[in-house]
Amino acid sequence: DLEASEQEGREYIMHLDKMAGIRKNRAALAEWAYTSNITKENEDNRIQVQLEISQQEKLAWEETKMYRWQDFQDFSLRRMFKKYSQLGVAALPNDKYKQLMLSISGMESNYATAKICAYKNETKCDLSLEPDLTEIFAKSQDPEELKYYWVEWHKAAGARARQNFTEYVQLDNEAAKLNNFDDVAEWWQSEYEVPDFEQQLAKIWENVKPLYQQLHAYVRKRLRDKYGEEVVSARGPIPAHLLGNMWAQTWNNIESFTRPYPDKKEVDITQAMQDQNYTSLKMFRMSDEFFRSLNLTAMPEKFWKNSIIEKPTDREIVCHASAWDFYDGEDFRIKMCTVVSKEYFKTVHHEMGHVQYYLQYKDIPVVFRGGANPGFHEAVGDTIALSVSSPKHLRRVGLTSGDAEDEQTEINQLYKMGIDKIVFLPFAYTLDLFRYGVFRGATTPDDYNCHYWRLREELQGVEPPVTRTEDDFDAAAKYHVSADVEYARYYVSFIVQFQFHRALCQIAGEYVPEDLTKKLVDCDIYQSVAAGNALSNMLKMGSSRPWPDAMEALTGQRAMRADGLLEYFRPLHDWLQAENQRTGEYIGWESSNIQYC
Numbered sequence: 001d002l003e004a005s006e007q008e009g010r011e012y013i014m015h016l017d018k019m020a021g022i023r024k025n026r027a028a029l030a031e032w033a034y035t036s037n038i039t040k041e042n043e044d045n046r047i048q049v050q051l052e053i054s055q056q057e058k059l060a061w062e063e064t065k066m067y068r069w070q071d072f073q074d075f076s077l078r079r080m081f082k083k084y085s086q087l088g089v090a091a092l093p094n095d096k097y098k099q100l101m102l103s104i105s106g107m108e109s110n111y112a113t114a115k116i117c118a119y120k121n122e123t124k125c126d127l128s129l130e131p132d133l134t135e136i137f138a139k140s141q142d143p144e145e146l147k148y149y150w151v152e153w154h155k156a157a158g159a160r161a162r163q164n165f166t167e168y169v170q171l172d173n174e175a176a177k178l179n180n181f182d183d184v185a186e187w188w189q190s191e192y193e194v195p196d197f198e199q200q201l202a203k204i205w206e207n208v209k210p211l212y213q214q215l216h217a218y219v220r221k222r223l224r225d226k227y228g229e230e231v232v233s234a235r236g237p238i239p240a241h242l243l244g245n246m247w248a249q250t251w252n253n254i255e256s257f258t259r260p261y262p263d264k265k266e267v268d269i270t271q272a273m274q275d276q277n278y279t280s281l282k283m284f285r286m287s288d289e290f291f292r293s294l295n296l297t298a299m300p301e302k303f304w305k306n307s308i309i310e311k312p313t314d315r316e317i318v319c320h321a322s323a324w325d326f327y328d329g330e331d332f333r334i335k336m337c338t339v340v341s342k343e344y345f346k347t348v349h350h351e352m353g354h355v356q357y358y359l360q361y362k363d364i365p366v367v368f369r370g371g372a373n374p375g376f377h378e379a380v381g382d383t384i385a386l387s388v389s390s391p392k393h394l395r396r397v398g399l400t401s402g403d404a405e406d407e408q409t410e411i412n413q414l415y416k417m418g419i420d421k422i423v424f425l426p427f428a429y430t431l432d433l434f435r436y437g438v439f440r441g442a443t444t445p446d447d448y449n450c451h452y453w454r455l456r457e458e459l460q461g462v463e464p465p466v467t468r469t470e471d472d473f474d475a476a477a478k479y480h481v482s483a484d485v486e487y488a489r490y491y492v493s494f495i496v497q498f499q500f501h502r503a504l505c506q507i508a509g510e511y512v513p514e515d516l517t518k519k520l521v522d523c524d525i526y527q528s529v530a531a532g533n534a535l536s537n538m539l540k541m542g543s544s545r546p547w548p549d550a551m552e553a554l555t556g557q558r559a560m561r562a563d564g565l566l567e568y569f570r571p572l573h574d575w576l577q578a579e580n581q582r583t584g585e586y587i588g589w590e591s592s593n594i595q596y597c
């Protein structure tokens with residue numbers, strides 16, 4: 001009868017979940033071994049382990065089909081079976097599975113080991129993306145030098161990945177179909193468990209676009225003031241290499257010469273950290289201390305022992321920052337090539353946020369050890385970093401003596417946050433709109449680069465520094481495209497983190513709407529146990545319930561909405577509109593004169 005089989009089902013699935021934890025631990029260890037020491041031997045071992053594990057997953061998957069779990073009464077039990085009823089890439093036959101793994105690791109190792117020759121010094125050809133090119137894009141204000149490095153990197157990491165990427169699309173789509181999806185786009189979107197996910201992304205963009213266009217217009221004017229009409233036009237897109245970042249995804253490195261009130265003291269914590277002899281470890285210790293101040297969980301001993309927080313000198317590793325769960329309840333790690341700078345301070349918090357999520361949900365079934373949706377996992381660390389980057393907190397930890405709060409300082413602060421958070425949204429939206437089109441076949445290999453730049457121009461209002469052709473493949477010059485990592489999660493994160501931040505600030509008594517002494521922009525939840533407990537209650541849920549339930553637990557809202565972000569930046573939006581009116585700057589952009597299709 002149903003009762004007995006439901007009880008049998010429970011015993012079976014709990015056993016299967018335990019075995020799945022052992023498999024995921026083994027897979028993570030093999031992946032860690034490869035990405036922390038890129039050698040052919042470690043790549044072969046990783047693929048060998050993945051193949052063996054996929055066989056075991058297939059057997060487990062066959063067994064789940066013996067249970068009529070759809071009829072079970074217990075919500076969690078049904079949800080566990082539902083998740084285990086989806087096999088994933090292991091549904092591919094062995095040879096195709098292996099081919100898919102090889103094409104992805106081919107792209108990823110190319111990206112991780114690509115070396116560039118120095119500008120005006122062709123004999124020095126050992127520059128890496130991290131830390132070398134990252135540093136150059138953060139500091140250089142020479143358009144020709146930036147153009148050179150932009151072109152070289154996109155050649156080495158983008159064009160060279162085109163063949164592998166084309167193969168990966170084909171094989172990953174086959175895997176999607178074996179999982180009853182039309183294509184990978186539908187598979188990726190199923191992670192968000194809402195039928196109108198793509199419409200929600202579009203709606204949010206419509207809400208944020210007016211603010212972005214105002215910020216874009218202001219920045220273009222300030223760049224034209226600096227580089228001249230020849231380099232930055234009055235009504236066109238902004239050349240992508242002048243925005244302080246290889247992908248123009250965040251513009252915080254151009255703050256020093258574009259901020260609204262330049263005579264106000266600049267808040268440059270990179271300089272302060274270097275002056276105070278900060279080390280990478282100190283940044284990690286400070287982040288850990290912030291989480292502990294909220295009554296959240298301290299990083300365990302193994303974390304400090306096993307993590308790799310600086311680039312090794314004796315081997316090649318994947319430097320792109322990552323946080324790891326080894327699914328045994330005690331081994332959690334971060335791997336990143338930290339440099340003492342404001343950007344990496346933010347990334348440390350971002351990665352520590354992932355590990356805190358792992359710690360909060362480590363005692364629930366393995367299958368539920370994930371973000372309520374992928375965007376939630378990306379939002380935890382950033383939400384904490386919104387408090388850390390407040391002038392109040394930076395003063396508290398001695399990283400800035402900054403002016404007392406006045407209207408101009410506040411606009412400078414909101415501008416600093418805006419060129420990090422607002423400008424990121426059209427970039428993130430572009431990256432997966434592009435890939436949705438590729439997986440759906442609307443974008444074919446001979447349109448890859450043309451469609452990529454068309455979206456970049458339409459949504460971000462940026463243009464390539466030089467002519468592009470289909471010999472190029474600029475999308476893969478971004479880590480997540482070369483590493484098969486979905487990107488809409490960051491778009492979601494940059495929206496929901498402001499809903500989380502607002503809720504936590506109210507719980508901490510740091511934000512009271514209409515109370516000018518308790519403004520959202522000044523909120524710092526540091527040491528608020530009440531806020532920490534509320535955050536913990538949401539994080540402990542993992543993916544055991546649909547994400548609107550998790551969102552409601554913390555914020556009382558059940559929908560992802562731009563209103564948190566728009567409320568936070570309201571004063572900046574008003575200021576930008578007035579400033580662009582004053583200067584007569586054209587809002588928006590006409591099509592580019594650079595040939596890319």
Ligand SMILES: C=C(C[SeH])C(=O)N1CCC[C@H]1C(=O)O
Binds near residue numbers: 249320347350490
């Ligand atoms: C830091 C990580 C690892 Se999950 C990352 O990839 N991020 C964090 C913000 C956006 C995105 C990027 O770098 O493109």
Ligand SMILES: [Zn+2]
Binds near residue numbers: 350351377378
């Ligand atoms: Zn992340």
